[in-house]
Amino acid sequence: MTCLSRDAAATPVKANRKAVGGGAKKAVVVRPPSPKTEEELALIGEALRRNEALTTMISLDAARIQELADKMWKETVPVGKLLIEQGDFNADYFYVVQEGKFSYMLSHGVGAISSAIVVGQANVGDSFGELALLYLVPRAATVKADVPSVVWVIDRPSFKSILMRQSNDKIKQYVALQDKVGLLAKLSQDDKQKVAEALQEKTFLKGELILKQGDPGHTFFILVEGEVAVLKDNAQGKQEQVAKLKASADESHVFGERALQKDDVRAASIQVVSTKCKALALDRETFDKVLGNHRIAHHKSKCSLASVEAIKKEELEKVALLGCGGFGVVELWKHKVTSKPYALKGLNKGYIVKTGQQANVLNEKQLMLMCDSPFIIKLYACYNEDQNLFFLLEPARGGEVYTLYEKLGLSGSVEHAKFYAAGVLMAFQHLQERYILYRDLKPENLLLDEEGHAKLCDFGLAKCTVVKTYTTCGTPDYFAPEMIMSSGHSSAVDWWTFGVIIFEWLGGQAPFQDAVPMKIFQRVKRGIDKVKFPKECREGGAEELIKGLLKSDPSERLPCLTGGVDNIKKASWYAGFDWQAFADRKMEPPWKPEVTSQTDIGAFEASAGDMPPALLYDDDGTMWDQGFAT
8 A cells, every 4th residue: 555554554455457657747845854853863763664665665774764864854733634645646755753643544435534444553653655755656545643743754856866876876986987988088077977877787697708809899898897808819810818807896997999989890809707797888879879868758760650640530430438547548439431440549638737747648659659560559640639638549459468368367378478478579679779668568558459469558657768767667566676776777677577477477477466565565675586486487498587587686687688689589488489470470379359340349348437537627828738739
């Protein structure tokens, strides 16, 4: 639950597969820190240490506890005040009880306090609201002051800034390392900061060649951990060792610098001689982008408008409802003349503004226009009306992969898991070529077309970036360690979700699954080696593949090692799989939907009773939606 203490969080709740966002782009009220006595500091420190959910997210050493305490301000709470209200989106604060007592209350109707059930209490020294520090989610319960009380408060942005300190310290180290690189040493401090944020940590194993003499190269490396041998061809054409380089906290080594300016023929081979080593890598294309506009909203040279169609909404007519969600609805529409079917996704403007997702919606449009892959749902057009925004999309009338598994009981089927996972891999390859992080893989976001091929949909949480990003978002069952700890994530976060989905398809549930998000995060922190693998997840090389994807260190995940995604394609679990036939869509799907006509919606079970409430939108004059329509 999002705002309950340890006692209340033990209350059984139904597993929630909904995605969460990192928080609205809105101003959060932050008060100046209040002065604190030694006794108050001790109480705050002990409350933080006792909050198991909080210690799951971050390592609470004395310095970090001091930082959190320093940011907190004191508030008095009169008896009867609802400090938190169930269902409230204004969930931006975490509380420590200094004086008094609070009750946690659950009700079936939001705000119906008279019928609420007390499920727990918070007394002096307790704390609550930790999920609000991670991401935007409606409050799961009401918290009411039973007596006049006093609390210490910290807001999400302040908390996040403290979480990011460790990452910021690492970035400072990366900036300093550039002084040893001739080309980079000449950059301004601002540009060095951009380059530091773009450097990718790479792990190499013993015996691997980081560079090979004579090969062309477009990537340079800074060795920061481990030992390598420098090899060069002798007079007989055989390679011999000419030097050894060992990195430590005080010493690093650079090779391949010229690759940042032009294709560089490697003058020597660099081979790992330690058990493993780590290097920071940067390729020339990323280097060029990062110094042009390092936080790109969308990369025009990769943008494909091939799918855009000049279709007016008046040329379409509604056929049926396909699905509902808190955001709005998805309906099947068809062209009045050609009868060609489309999926129309409608977003309520009032809801968008209330949750502060204006920029995300505009971003979703741009990212979808960048994609042109048979493994990703196509965007054809966008419409802007008084109360709603609309995406006109490629219809996938085979339904959700999640629903298919539920209906047919496909869990454990290796054939289905391999086929649908291959579709995800192809989609991810396409996205990563465009520097897009997807961040919300799950069976619910995979749709089947009429032939039975899976397509990735819903780009609401995706982001285009060439540097690490820090927004906590996605579906908790799929959260990677770096997502939980807000330590900054890259495309490696998508490969974590890839490992989770394979485990789920084979084993019947996600490896870290729990109805309480904080318990999920605790399990993720303990690691995949502590997870019991069902028989179906242990056979045919599946366990090796899953564990290779679910490495806690992002740089050690299979596609992040030398060989990239080929490490998955060549895994023993995929032995005999014809990747070329699959890419060409010539492989027979393991299941084909029974779609009898262009307007057949038999794979969907949406009901008009599930329609979300429409929040009235009053134009605020900011014109945030200008340019949305294609």
